[in-house]
Amino acid sequence: MLLNLFNEMRAAKVPVSVRELLDLINALEQRVTFADMDEFYFLARAILVKDERHFDKFDRAFSAYFNGLQNLDQHLEALIPEEWLRKEFERSLSAEERAQIQSLGGLDKLIEAFKQRLEEQKGRHAGGSKWIGTGGTSPFGSGGYNPEGIRVGDAGERQGKAVKVWDQREYRNLDDSIELGTRNIKVALRRLRQFARQGAADELDIDGTIDHTARDGGLLNIQLRPERRNNVKLLLLFDIGGSMDAHVKVCEELFSACRTEFKHLEYFYFHNCVYETVWKDNHRRNAERISTHDLLHKYGPDYKVVFIGDAAMAPYEITHPGGSVEHWNEEPGLVWLQRFVQTYRKLIWINPYPQDTWGYTASTHLIRELVEERMYPLTLSGLEDGMRYLAK
Numbered sequence: 001m002l003l004n005l006f007n008e009m010r011a012a013k014v015p016v017s018v019r020e021l022l023d024l025i026n027a028l029e030q031r032v033t034f035a036d037m038d039e040f041y042f043l044a045r046a047i048l049v050k051d052e053r054h055f056d057k058f059d060r061a062f063s064a065y066f067n068g069l070q071n072l073d074q075h076l077e078a079l080i081p082e083e084w085l086r087k088e089f090e091r092s093l094s095a096e097e098r099a100q101i102q103s104l105g106g107l108d109k110l111i112e113a114f115k116q117r118l119e120e121q122k123g124r125h126a127g128g129s130k131w132i133g134t135g136g137t138s139p140f141g142s143g144g145y146n147p148e149g150i151r152v153g154d155a156g157e158r159q160g161k162a163v164k165v166w167d168q169r170e171y172r173n174l175d176d177s178i179e180l181g182t183r184n185i186k187v188a189l190r191r192l193r194q195f196a197r198q199g200a201a202d203e204l205d206i207d208g209t210i211d212h213t214a215r216d217g218g219l220l221n222i223q224l225r226p227e228r229r230n231n232v233k234l235l236l237l238f239d240i241g242g243s244m245d246a247h248v249k250v251c252e253e254l255f256s257a258c259r260t261e262f263k264h265l266e267y268f269y270f271h272n273c274v275y276e277t278v279w280k281d282n283h284r285r286n287a288e289r290i291s292t293h294d295l296l297h298k299y300g301p302d303y304k305v306v307f308i309g310d311a312a313m314a315p316y317e318i319t320h321p322g323g324s325v326e327h328w329n330e331e332p333g334l335v336w337l338q339r340f341v342q343t344y345r346k347l348i349w350i351n352p353y354p355q356d357t358w359g360y361t362a363s364t365h366l367i368r369e370l371v372e373e374r375m376y377p378l379t380l381s382g383l384e385d386g387m388r389y390l391a392k
Contacts, residue, residue, distance in 0.1 A: 012064075016049075044058075045058055201226050233299075235268075247352040254308065271324075272309070274336045276329060317333060318363060351376070
């Protein structure tokens with residue numbers, strides 16, 4: 001039957017292979033989970049889905065598969081004698097549970113009363129002893145305390161007393177257009193990796209040790225090698241203040257992820273557009289400035305440059321001398337951006353505003369032209385596209 005689940009996954013464009021299907025079958029044979037829909041859902045997702053972007057597709061395929069099984073159950077019920085099904089159900093209950101069901105008049109009475117109250121009740125109910133709702137002592141609902149109940153939904157804290165469960169699962173769709181968290185950013189940044197072994201030889205080389213020991217007739221010959229590190233050099237320039245205040249949280253997450261992923265990382269701040277100076281400490285930005293000329297000469301063309309900013313400003317801040325809103329700039333911002341583009345072969349601009357809003361701002365058009373259309377949205381897919389370009 002799992003072949004149908006596999007086919008649903010393929011139809012939903014989940015990149016799943018036969019190898020993963022066999023792993024899922026093997027996990028079920030080993031009783032990793034048994035007779036529990038929630039556990040099977042998480043087990044199947046962990047084995048079949050290798051990228052969080054496909055969780056939504058998986059949920060849709062999983063739902064389509066089990067809707068088909070529910071339809072199959074209806075056909076099977078017509079073929080299997082009701083008395084046999086009832087006996088099988090009762091065999092799964094303890095003597096105490098059977099007595100609790102009988103206290104309401106039996107399983108048939110329980111289901112009949114449930115349907116009747118669904119018809120009578122007009123709205124949501126919390127607490128109490130009769131209506132379907134959350135809490136209370138009614139035998140129908142969620143989070144209540146009746147020992148022979150039917151659970152409807154999952155709004156309350158479960159008490160583990162339900163005889164049968166009507167529980168609607170609701171999953172949040174995962175989309176690659178959402179703004180990022182630190183964990184997702186780290187995953188996207190890993191596309192920008194170029195590993196090399198440099199520095200002191202302080203890591204044990206197991207393969208080399210085995211090879212040299214064998215060559216020396218079994219006499220232990222330990223070999224060491226430099227640690228393998230991500231050799232990418234990254235230069236970050238953050239737009240700070242003004243309209244960027246709304247994006248501080250996601251920029252902090254991006255900065256934190258970059259600090260973790262890259263050993264060779266330098267960062268600086270600017271406001272709206274880069275001019276003749278930048279700074280590293282916002283508390284002392286008026287007293288401690290760094291010449292942009294010095295920055296361009298200190299960090300060579302082997303650095304990959306990422307500007308992070310919303311590109312939303314008055315066009316004259318880019319095109320005219322003295323256009324800065326904070327000081328008199330002798331040269332327009334576009335001149336400084338052109339110098340960055342000429343110095344660094346790999347340069348991109350990350351924009352935290354949604355991509356479909358870029359067309360409403362003239363300054364965004366100007367910035368995109370200056371960075372040769374290499375502007376990407378600060379989303380999972382946008383960041384991955386940017387890292388993919390930098391890694392070429």
